[in-house]
Amino acid sequence: MAKTLFEKIWEKHVVKTIEDGPSVLYIDKHLIHEVTSPQAFTGLNNRGIKVFRPQQVVATADHNVPTLNQHLPIKEELSRKQVEALVKNCAEHGIELYGLGHPFQGIVHVIGPELGITQPGMTIVCGDSHTSTHGAFGSIAFGIGTSEVEMVMATQCLMQSRPKLMRITVDGTLKKGVVSKDIVLYILSKISASGATGYAVEFAGSAIQSLSMEARMTICNMSIEMGGRCGLIAPDETTFSYVKGRQFAPQGAEWDKKLADWKMLFSDADAVFDKEYHFDAADIQPMITYGTNPGMGIGVSDNIPVAETVHESDRSGLNKSLAYMGLKEGTPIKGQKIDYVFIGSCTNSRIEDLRMVASFVKGKKKAEEVEVWIVPGSKQVEAMAIEEGIDKVFEEAGFMLRQPGCSACLGMNEDKIPAGKYCISASNRNFEGRQGAGARTLLASPLTAAAAAITGVVSDVRELMN
Amino acid sequence: MKALTTIQSRFVPINIENIDTDQIIPARFLKATTKDGFGKNLFRDWRYEKDDETNPHADFPLNQSQYSGEILVAGKNFGCGSSREHAAWSILDYGFRVVVSSFFADIFKNNALNNGVLPVQVSEAFLEKIFAQGPATELLVDLEKQSVTILTTGENESFDINSYKKTCLLNGYDDIDYLLSIKPAIELFETERR
Numbered sequence: 001m002a003k004t005l006f007e008k009i010w011e012k013h014v015v016k017t018i019e020d021g022p023s024v025l026y027i028d029k030h031l032i033h034e035v036t037s038p039q040a041f042t043g044l045n046n047r048g049i050k051v052f053r054p055q056q057v058v059a060t061a062d063h064n065v066p067t068l069n070q071h072l073p074i075k076e077e078l079s080r081k082q083v084e085a086l087v088k089n090c091a092e093h094g095i096e097l098y099g100l101g102h103p104f105q106g107i108v109h110v111i112g113p114e115l116g117i118t119q120p121g122m123t124i125v126c127g128d129s130h131t132s133t134h135g136a137f138g139s140i141a142f143g144i145g146t147s148e149v150e151m152v153m154a155t156q157c158l159m160q161s162r163p164k165l166m167r168i169t170v171d172g173t174l175k176k177g178v179v180s181k182d183i184v185l186y187i188l189s190k191i192s193a194s195g196a197t198g199y200a201v202e203f204a205g206s207a208i209q210s211l212s213m214e215a216r217m218t219i220c221n222m223s224i225e226m227g228g229r230c231g232l233i234a235p236d237e238t239t240f241s242y243v244k245g246r247q248f249a250p251q252g253a254e255w256d257k258k259l260a261d262w263k264m265l266f267s268d269a270d271a272v273f274d275k276e277y278h279f280d281a282a283d284i285q286p287m288i289t290y291g292t293n294p295g296m297g298i299g300v301s302d303n304i305p306v307a308e309t310v311h312e313s314d315r316s317g318l319n320k321s322l323a324y325m326g327l328k329e330g331t332p333i334k335g336q337k338i339d340y341v342f343i344g345s346c347t348n349s350r351i352e353d354l355r356m357v358a359s360f361v362k363g364k365k366k367a368e369e370v371e372v373w374i375v376p377g378s379k380q381v382e383a384m385a386i387e388e389g390i391d392k393v394f395e396e397a398g399f400m401l402r403q404p405g406c407s408a409c410l411g412m413n414e415d416k417i418p419a420g421k422y423c424i425s426a427s428n429r430n431f432e433g434r435q436g437a438g439a440r441t442l443l444a445s446p447l448t449a450a451a452a453a454i455t456g457v458v459s460d461v462r463e464l465m466n
Numbered sequence: 467m468k469a470l471t472t473i474q475s476r477f478v479p480i481n482i483e484n485i486d487t488d489q490i491i492p493a494r495f496l497k498a499t500t501k502d503g504f505g506k507n508l509f510r511d512w513r514y515e516k517d518d519e520t521n522p523h524a525d526f527p528l529n530q531s532q533y534s535g536e537i538l539v540a541g542k543n544f545g546c547g548s549s550r551e552h553a554a555w556s557i558l559d560y561g562f563r564v565v566v567s568s569f570f571a572d573i574f575k576n577n578a579l580n581n582g583v584l585p586v587q588v589s590e591a592f593l594e595k596i597f598a599q600g601p602a603t604e605l606l607v608d609l610e611k612q613s614v615t616i617l618t619t620g621e622n623e624s625f626d627i628n629s630y631k632k633t634c635l636l637n638g639y640d641d642i643d644y645l646l647s648i649k650p651a652i653e654l655f656e657t658e659r660r
């Protein structure tokens with residue numbers, strides 16, 4: 001019988017299915033971080049048990065770490081305690097930790113792929129909703145809550161109901177100035193922030209296949225913003241050559257064996273999805289959000305919509321959103337003054353993002369009143385940026401290159417946007433207060449964010465490219 | 467986990483759609499290493515002006531004394547966004563055992579069920595009917611019968627829950643107990659797939 005990519009992976013991981021209930025799903029890799037793990041370790045300790053398969057767990061500190069002076073003790077007491085608890089828990093349970101000061105430290109969804117921990121065909125979970133990122137490799141990867149973190153620690157399994165299956169096909173060629181972040185913001189604007197709830201979403205089509213691994217990760221990363229349980233892309237030569245040779249990638253005969261398995265990972269031609277969407281890459285412009293959920297996006301040169309034209313699911317919330325954002329319906333978003341620019345987060349903090357921004361800003365200077373934070377996704381990304389001289393380009397432009405962590409993506413550490421200020425952000429969520437209480441977030445691609453950094457206002461990057 | 471069978475109580479209405487977990491519990495309160503005490507920060511930034519507890523927003527239902535009870539009723543797509551289980555903990559710690567909405571985000575739904583909080587998904591029409599009720603109206607949520615009733619009018623609707631989760635909740639079992647009990651099967655699975 002014809003099967004989808006998702007089904008092929010899922011079926012290989014079902015230990016047992018409970019009648020009219022969930023399946024017991026075996027988890028290959030479990031990624032943990034300081035914020036959603038402490039209560040899970042406490043749960044295990046209360047039960048008097050140890051982590052079942054510590055070699056399949058990898059830990060890092062990312063969510064609340066400072067992005068300046070990481071060599072100093074963390075000033076904020078509660079953040080410090082969380083990080084210390086992680087160090088202690090990992091030591092007690094024999095878990096590999098890439099904590100502060102380690103050359104592999106970074107945002108959990110950046111380091112998994114770059115270290116070759118993330119591989120096609122796997123099941124991967126983490127107590128963070130953007131675990132969907134890893135699906136770019138053709139794996140089933142999704143975010144879980146802390147009780148589930150405890151379950152996986154205790155048994156390497158999870159109770160999961162199989163989601164419905166959706167395929168989103170994007171064919172065609174992207175226009176100048178349009179990048180993968182724009183694709184996903186465009187899809188979101190069409191299907192809304194709840195359009196994929198209950199579904200595993202496979203992204204397919206020539207526009208997706210033409211993307212690099214890092215660009216694919218940006219798309220799968222935001223599948224959770226559509227409500228998707230996970231997002232995935234069939235692995236191909238691009239995937240295999242990305243994985244090959246990385247720290248924890250299979251080697252030698254093991255590589256050949258894995259590669260043969262991975263080549264079987266695609267949706268069969270006549271596989272059936274519960275829902276399908278088709279989009280044309282040529283219709284996509286550089287995108288930006290104007291509201292308080294990631295589905296509220298428009299082309300950067302378009303006007304902010306009026307109630308009648310927004311997605312039905314956002315209609316009733318439009319006024320509340322615009323009031324929070326201090327924006328007016330029916331007016332252009334281009335020209336809106338910007339106070340902060342944040343390029344970082346597991347959506348857009350990889351080396352290609354930094355290269356893209358650097359090649360655009362080289363020789364340009366930021367607008368005076370704008371503060372620009374570039375936060376690399378990992379120590380390795382940071383090291384590459386320095387090696388390639390990207391740090392110098394940023395310095396000359398007046399951008400601040402900080403140290404790796406989640407940073408202003410969720411404003412858990414000191415990196416907060418002040419109330420009422422506008423931040424154009426290459427991250428993934430524009431919820432009220434996400435980047436700090438009262439902060440106003442406009443989501444965009446790193447390129448569109450960089451354009452605003454130069455002009456000080458929301459700009460169409462295409463007009464600034466030569 | 468605390469068992470749940472029937473809940474009869476007044477409800478607190480928050481008639482807003484797409485309530486994300488950053489609103490339920492803002493990130494700055496995620497620094498605790500225990501599960502307790504999150505209730506006081508539930509909907510923190512909607513409850514207080516400029517984070518000031520002495521300055522509550524008078525028009526927010528959690529601050530209005532006419533509303534009380536163990537049931538939270540909210541607009542469509544409740545609990546979207548982050549996977550933080552702190553959202554479910556804060557709802558439970560505040561005193562809610564049931565959340566009624568016309569649509570729930572996946573991860574929130576799991577997190578709620580894993581903490582003995584029942585997500586009750588009703589039709590949009592029925593949700594509107596509940597919102598139209600006055601603050602003295604009680605709702606009856608019966609998990610065994612899988613039904614929710616507006617006691618003043620007698621109108622009711624049934625809701626879905628898979629039978630495994632239902633049994634867990636009725637008895638207060640959690641998934642970890644079950645998974646630990648089938649460990650031999652998990653070990654067998656591991657050896658067979660090698």
Ligand code: SF4
Pocket residue numbers: 062063107108109128130344345346347405406409410427428
């Ligand atoms: S960068 Fe943001 S979205 Fe990504 S893991 Fe960190 S907090 Fe979550």
